[in-house]
Amino acid sequence: xxxVKPTLKTIAEKTGLSLATVSKALHNASDLRPETRQLVxxxxxxxxxxxxxxxxxxxxxxxxxIAFVLNQDDEIDQFARNMILGITMALRETRYLLTVLxxxxxxxxxxxxxxxxxxxxxxxxxxxxxEPQDPRVKLLNERxxxxxxxxxxxxxxxxxxxxxxxxxxxxxxxxxxxxxxRRNIVLITPPRVYTYYGHQLGGYMRAVYEAGVxxxxxxxxxxSAEPARLNAFARRAARSSTPPxxxxxxxxxxxxxxxxxxxxxxxxxxxxxxxxxxxxxxxxDYIDPQITxxxxxxxxxxxxxxxxxxxxxxxxxxxxxxxxxxxxxHGRKPGPT
Amino acid sequence: xxxVKPTLKTIAEKTGLSLATVSKALHNASDLRPETRQLVxxxxxxxxxxxxxxxxxxxxxxxxxIAFVLNQDDEIDQFARNMILGITMALRETRYLLTVLxxxxxxxxxxxxxxxxxxxxxxxxxxxxxEPQDPRVKLLNERxxxxxxxxxxxxxxxxxxxxxxxxxxxxxxxxxxxxxxRRNIVLITPPRVYTYYGHQLGGYMRAVYEAGVxxxxxxxxxxSAEPARLNAFARRAARSSTPPxxxxxxxxxxxxxxxxxxxxxxxxxxxxxxxxxxxxxxxxDYIDPQITxxxxxxxxxxxxxxxxxxxxxxxxxxxxxxxxxxxxxHGRKPGPT
DNA sequence: TTCCATTTCTAAAACGTTTTCGTAACCTGA
DNA sequence: TCAGGTTACGAAAACGTTTTAGAAATGGAA
Numbered sequence: 137x138x139x140v141k142p143t144l145k146t147i148a149e150k151t152g153l154s155l156a157t158v159s160k161a162l163h164n165a166s167d168l169r170p171e172t173r174q175l176v177x178x179x180x181x182x183x184x185x186x187x188x189x190x191x192x193x194x195x196x197x198x199x200x201x202i203a204f205v206l207n208q209d210d211e212i213d214q215f216a217r218n219m220i221l222g223i224t225m226a227l228r229e230t231r232y233l234l235t236v237l238x239x240x241x242x243x244x245x246x247x248x249x250x251x252x253x254x255x256x257x258x259x260x261x262x263x264x265x266x267e268p269q270d271p272r273v274k275l276l277n278e279r280x281x282x283x284x285x286x287x288x289x290x291x292x293x294x295x296x297x298x299x300x301x302x303x304x305x306x307x308x309x310x311x312x313x314x315x316x317x318r319r320n321i322v323l324i325t326p327p328r329v330y331t332y333y334g335h336q337l338g339g340y341m342r343a344v345y346e347a348g349v350x351x352x353x354x355x356x357x358x359x360s361a362e363p364a365r366l367n368a369f370a371r372r373a374a375r376s377s378t379p380p381x382x383x384x385x386x387x388x389x390x391x392x393x394x395x396x397x398x399x400x401x402x403x404x405x406x407x408x409x410x411x412x413x414x415x416x417x418x419x420x421d422y423i424d425p426q427i428t429x430x431x432x433x434x435x436x437x438x439x440x441x442x443x444x445x446x447x448x449x450x451x452x453x454x455x456x457x458x459x460x461x462x463x464x465x466h467g468r469k470p471g472p473t
Numbered sequence: 474x475x476x477v478k479p480t481l482k483t484i485a486e487k488t489g490l491s492l493a494t495v496s497k498a499l500h501n502a503s504d505l506r507p508e509t510r511q512l513v514x515x516x517x518x519x520x521x522x523x524x525x526x527x528x529x530x531x532x533x534x535x536x537x538x539i540a541f542v543l544n545q546d547d548e549i550d551q552f553a554r555n556m557i558l559g560i561t562m563a564l565r566e567t568r569y570l571l572t573v574l575x576x577x578x579x580x581x582x583x584x585x586x587x588x589x590x591x592x593x594x595x596x597x598x599x600x601x602x603x604e605p606q607d608p609r610v611k612l613l614n615e616r617x618x619x620x621x622x623x624x625x626x627x628x629x630x631x632x633x634x635x636x637x638x639x640x641x642x643x644x645x646x647x648x649x650x651x652x653x654x655r656r657n658i659v660l661i662t663p664p665r666v667y668t669y670y671g672h673q674l675g676g677y678m679r680a681v682y683e684a685g686v687x688x689x690x691x692x693x694x695x696x697s698a699e700p701a702r703l704n705a706f707a708r709r710a711a712r713s714s715t716p717p718x719x720x721x722x723x724x725x726x727x728x729x730x731x732x733x734x735x736x737x738x739x740x741x742x743x744x745x746x747x748x749x750x751x752x753x754x755x756x757x758d759y760i761d762p763q764i765t766x767x768x769x770x771x772x773x774x775x776x777x778x779x780x781x782x783x784x785x786x787x788x789x790x791x792x793x794x795x796x797x798x799x800x801x802x803h804g805r806k807p808g809p810t
Numbered sequence: 811t812t813c814c815a816t817t818t819c820t821a822a823a824a825c826g827t828t829t830t831c832g833t834a835a836c837c838t839g840a
Numbered sequence: 841t842c843a844g845g846t847t848a849c850g851a852a853a854a855c856g857t858t859t860t861a862g863a864a865a866t867g868g869a870a
């Protein structure tokens with residue numbers, strides 16, 4: 137077994153053909169005799185030829201790499217894992233590889249994106265946690281670099297995106313709680329900077345106003361803080377003069393934190409208060425109490441993001457590459473009392 | 474603003490020096506006048522030069538990429554996320570990038586590794602979920618490709634690894650339960666193929682035998698199955714003639730599944746049965762009941778894996794790059810009754 | 811002044827690929 | 841037989857980098 141990796145030259149020498157012909161044969165060029173093509177491909181397989189990516193990259197300028205910017209703050213359970221899983225699923229069977237870049241907590245969100253752009257590390261980017269006026273999107277649009285976002289922006293130039301219908305989630309979740317007779321419903325909002333903060337708030341407000349009920353918007357507390365803080369908040373709230381009788385929450389774990397807090401405050405789940413969560417894992421299937429939820433399939437989101445981006449790379453228009461997923465209802469309670 | 478990316482040639486023309494000199498100046502070569510070095514570096518900064526990786530790769534054969542094989546089955550909560558986070562943390566400030574490859578469920582574990590090797594996609598690999606006779610490790614050793622494993626093997630050729638002391642985890646967990654008067658303790662084992670299955674079993678067995686207690690090893694059920702199955706198992710077991718009074722479990726979520734099952738079977742947590750989990754997230758900090766656990770810091774594991782691998786790439790011996798992390802105890806119960 | 815040693819720089823090749831352009835060879839019809 | 845057109849292949853350049861081997865310039869000693 138020879139130690140050196142076979143190259144086009146190896147095949148050229150074995151077949152007596154030129155480098156140019158070999159290259160074309162492997163790309164199924166039309167100006168070659170079928171026999172020549174087959175000969176080359178046979179020899180290529182025989183010697184175990186695989187293209188040298190550095191060579192390809194240098195010559196073509198294409199790196200066949202998709203970059204994913206991994207955001208650190210996890211309001212959503214298993215976000216990163218499922219996203220990456222989905223992306224890699226969509227990328228297998230293609231020539232593309234996935235590279236992951238960290239977006240550290242204190243760090244400028246711009247930095248990883250600029251790094252990829254400046255070093256032309258990837259043919260396309262996937263970014264998440266979008267803001268209405270996302271500077272990363274602006275930069276990428278400006279430089280004309282293919283990308284897709286998870287989440288929408290409010291920028292005028294259209295760009296590919298995949299999003300979850302967070303308006304629909306909170307709208308239906310609120311209506312569900314209202315139907316169960318709840319009237320003092322708290323929405324645990326995500327960080328205000330993100331676009332979907334507005335969506336979630338919108339769905340909640342609409343449902344509440346339609347029902348003629350007052351919204352409950354805690355002002356003095358950051359509801360997007362760590363779960364332990366949520367726990368404390370729910371405990372205090374349960375003991376207040378107007379205890380919430382419903383919670384809507386964007387993650388299972390945070391929902392459990394609220395639940396434990398409410399219990400510690402003396403509230404009884406099911407009787408005094410109900411919870412609705414966004415479900416991104418199977419956790420709610422096997423714990424008690426049974427908590428009603430709306431599902432978001434992050435793995436599928438990752439898959440879609442990647443394949444939409446590939447279509448973008450193939451030249452499709454941004455407007456045709458915009459998808460919004462609907463929440464799926466997981467009822468786990470008997471009907472309204 | 475010029476559209477083309479500056480190259481060494483750009484700098485060479487601006488300074489009037491040759492390509493060779495510019496290249497050496499940027500690498501701090503010793504055979505250059507300090508003034509020349511500074512001149513080149515100043516101009517490089519001014520024009521915003523960044524090296525073209527394809528060019529570097531082609532010339533040097535080094536890709537400056539670390540590959541991480543992402544295993545799909547997650548017995549451990551947030552495994553992938555924290556691992557990747559840690560790796561990327563260790564890699565920032567270096568020239569190295571991380572690419573993630575999927576290891577699909579039914580798929581031959583060999584495939585992604587072989588893919589990386591055949592296409593020389595990375596300078597080094599990080600693989601997890603090691604088996605005692607891991608074929609991937611054999612291949613990589615054979616081909617002399619730098620790598621590191623999360624978990625040990627039983628192969629004779631030494632290789633770099635980072636591992637969690639799973640023996641110590643189950644040993645101490647079992648002793649903890651024994652000290653609380655528990656005598657019928659079930660260990661929820663991971664899949665048998667993995668090396669750490671043996672470690673966990675060993676620690677458990679040793680503690681049990683030292684105490685003169687019979688081990689409880691359920692034979693007819695796959696304890697590494699999905700959490701929903703664990704839930705059903707715990708329910709059945711609670712109703713049996715010899716209900717377990719202690720569970721040791723390698724993940725928080727699975728532990729919650731057991732807990733819900735035991736409750737459904739009529740067992741009361743704290744009175745009839747106790748749980749000890751391996752803790753890799755903050756979940757246990759804010760739910761009830763309070764569950765005692767042993768921590769495994771996966772993010773730090775990722776960081777260590779990456780930096781050990783970098784040291785390997787720098788030429789250090791495998792024997793010097795082997796680390797075993799100790800469990801950290803999180804007691805959440807009052808002392809033994 | 812001459813010669814050698816040292817310092818400082820450069821020319822050129824090489825890594826593997828794709829693509830443009832050119833040129834043989836062949837065929838067709840008169 | 842020959843002009844004109846088509847088919848099938850090859851030569852060479854280019855992408856950006858690093859490195860080897862050598863050349864020019866400088867300095868010091870004789």
